[in-house]
Amino acid sequence: MADSSSALRLEQIPGKGRGWIAARPIKAGQIVLRESPIILYSAIPLISHSEPSCSSFSYCDYCFRIFAPALPESILSCPLCPHARFCSENCLSTAQKSSHSSWVCQALSLLRESSSLLEQPPERQVQARFVVAAYNLAILSPSDLQSLLSLLGTPDSTVVFAAQFLHSLISSLCPPQTQLSVELTAQLLAKDRLNSFCLMEPYSPDGPQRSIKAYAIYPEASLFNHACLPNACRFGYLEGTAPGDARNTDIIIRTIQDIPEGTEVCISYFRINRDYDTRKKILMQDYGFSCKCERCKIEAHWSATASNGDFPHAYFLSKYVCDRINCSGTLAPLPPTDHTPSNVVECNFCGNLKTDVASEQALAAKN
Numbered sequence: 001m002a003d004s005s006s007a008l009r010l011e012q013i014p015g016k017g018r019g020w021i022a023a024r025p026i027k028a029g030q031i032v033l034r035e036s037p038i039i040l041y042s043a044i045p046l047i048s049h050s051e052p053s054c055s056s057f058s059y060c061d062y063c064f065r066i067f068a069p070a071l072p073e074s075i076l077s078c079p080l081c082p083h084a085r086f087c088s089e090n091c092l093s094t095a096q097k098s099s100h101s102s103w104v105c106q107a108l109s110l111l112r113e114s115s116s117l118l119e120q121p122p123e124r125q126v127q128a129r130f131v132v133a134a135y136n137l138a139i140l141s142p143s144d145l146q147s148l149l150s151l152l153g154t155p156d157s158t159v160v161f162a163a164q165f166l167h168s169l170i171s172s173l174c175p176p177q178t179q180l181s182v183e184l185t186a187q188l189l190a191k192d193r194l195n196s197f198c199l200m201e202p203y204s205p206d207g208p209q210r211s212i213k214a215y216a217i218y219p220e221a222s223l224f225n226h227a228c229l230p231n232a233c234r235f236g237y238l239e240g241t242a243p244g245d246a247r248n249t250d251i252i253i254r255t256i257q258d259i260p261e262g263t264e265v266c267i268s269y270f271r272i273n274r275d276y277d278t279r280k281k282i283l284m285q286d287y288g289f290s291c292k293c294e295r296c297k298i299e300a301h302w303s304a305t306a307s308n309g310d311f312p313h314a315y316f317l318s319k320y321v322c323d324r325i326n327c328s329g330t331l332a333p334l335p336p337t338d339h340t341p342s343n344v345v346e347c348n349f350c351g352n353l354k355t356d357v358a359s360e361q362a363l364a365a366k367n
């Protein structure tokens, strides 16, 4: 599942819980983790409301690739329900054995007809998709359920309310073939809230903000801690072809700089060009911690007027933030070949490739 065994080791990091440490020196661009999701579910509310969906695309319910508009006849529907559609025989048959099992198909169909779920906010309907996916995991792969439960995340009152509602609804409509309690449901929802990764619609320079297509849980990737100036970043190849034998829904974590042995390997949980106040707010609201990294320490006391506009970390941001319009992804070198570092950097949002020389020149021209 993961490539981390030789490059990374898990340790307790003071003040942060568990985290990944470089087990040996790691070169810039190296892949340190490649992992498939144990849970992957659509971010679209189950029951459509009157307002139009923010997404203009429709996609396969297994691999989440956008359907080719020129080939509508190639789209396959689930034989048991009209809602789940697949881009190939392979996706359909694999989904029937996993994420769209007959129990999932029946549970989602019954939930769609539930008037009490219709009265709930769209977020609850997305949570319903997660709970169905998690119960399905409990039925099909108890060891993956244990991996999910081993992640950080403690239920609070909102999660407990959602768990009570969804557990009771699903148990009455379509009970899973295994005993799953309200308490377990609350635990699962709390893990999902803290650890799920968003899979986004493709980049477009002139399009609206990208919508979230799906949420995925990757237990090993969830153990990366956050840094506001990260030394690694996440890649995904949802629409394209993932490198090597990876699947398009796999997560790939690649280093953006050389990392000495013993150093913690961190990713940023969001775009790195956000300002201090925004980062502080997101980290507290969504992840429940206050970041004490070097960048935050400096920016907490930085003022544009007092500092003559000389923004701290300007060099890092110019070098590693993609400058394409509507992008701001993170740039990381391609993996080294035969221990030779690559001078081509790839953006983890828009996929743009450019030589590092060009980015150095762009930086020099700016200064």
Ligand SMILES: C[S@@+](CC[C@H](N)C(=O)[O-])C[C@H]1O[C@@H](n2cnc3c(N)ncnc32)[C@H](O)[C@@H]1O
Pocket: 015, 016, 017, 018, 019, 151, 152, 194, 195, 222, 223, 224, 225, 226, 227, 287, 288, 289, 290, 291, 292, 293
């Ligand atoms: C996705 S988990 C990362 C793995 C986690 N450390 C663990 O032990 O499972 C996110 C949580 O890790 C902790 N964390 C991550 N980055 C941190 C940082 N820069 N400072 C403090 N805590 C951090 C916070 O508790 C956060 O809610």
